[in-house]
């Protein structure tokens with residue numbers, strides 16, 4: 001499963017992404033986290049990104065696209081991923097389309113967490129106040145002033161992505177102001193419905209995934225077979241042709257033998273019929289009536305005499 005979570009900073013993308021990771025056994029790809037790791041490690045990307053991030057601005061497209069291109073190619077992302085914080089501009093979305101197309105991959109859904117910006121600012125103010133009271137360290141961009149700048153960047157540069165994905169028929173909206181579990185349930189319904197819809201849409205076409213896979217494999221085999229021109233294959237083809245010829249010869253001989261046997265059988269039957277006829281002739285004296293023995297003749301004579309006498 002490959003998803004994008006859209007929404008302004010503080011909308012709860014990270015929380016929902018973690019739940020999707022646990023449920024679907026996919027990885028969370030957060031460009032914000034990756035950039036923070038690069039900053040902490042002091043890599044060239046981190047050094048370049050640090051001041052931009054601190055100011056709540058967007059890091060250049062080519063930097064984040066390069067990070068994502070590398071990340072989605074890694075083994076743990078093969079089962080799927082949820083993109084959190086990427087893409088953030090239309091050029092990033094276009095670059096992602098190309099990255100996926102190059103790898104023969106497709107997005108399953110783009111989920112937008114819709115929130116009230118005013119409430120978001122209040123939330124972050126409360127959180128900053130609570131963390132400060134507890135003496136916990138704050139992220140440089142985790143303050144109401146920077147958040148306002150990040151929200152402005154979202155409005156101008158990221159919000160147009162909703163239209164971008166809506167035009168592709170991929171955008172699904174969820175009320176991000178609802179309690180966390182309700183947001184999770186709403187996302188679950190979208191993804192569950194999508195899976196069911198996929199099944200229904202695929203059935204009338206008469207091609208299950210397995211069937212399509214088999215057809216693809218068959219086509220590939222055919223292609224490979226066509227291309228194959230090795231000595232061994234030629235030899236095998238010759239051998240097969242020879243075997244076919246031999247089988248044909250054998251079949252012809254069997255046919256002949258069967259005909260001969262049938263003729264023999266017919267002759268035998270005719271002979272048997274002839275001898276049976278001859279035997280009948282002998283028995284009936286050639287008159288079609290059974291021949292009478294001596295006793296019969298005497299009995300007949302006696303009967304004739306009796307008739308005369310009466």
Ligand code: AMP
Nearest residue numbers: 031032053056057058059064085086088
């Ligand atoms: P996040 O944790 O997603 O809010 O990101 C923190 C900061 O990292 C952002 O304010 C940006 O400066 C930078 N950043 C993260 N993702 C991107 C992105 N896709 N494009 C540009 N900058 C990004």
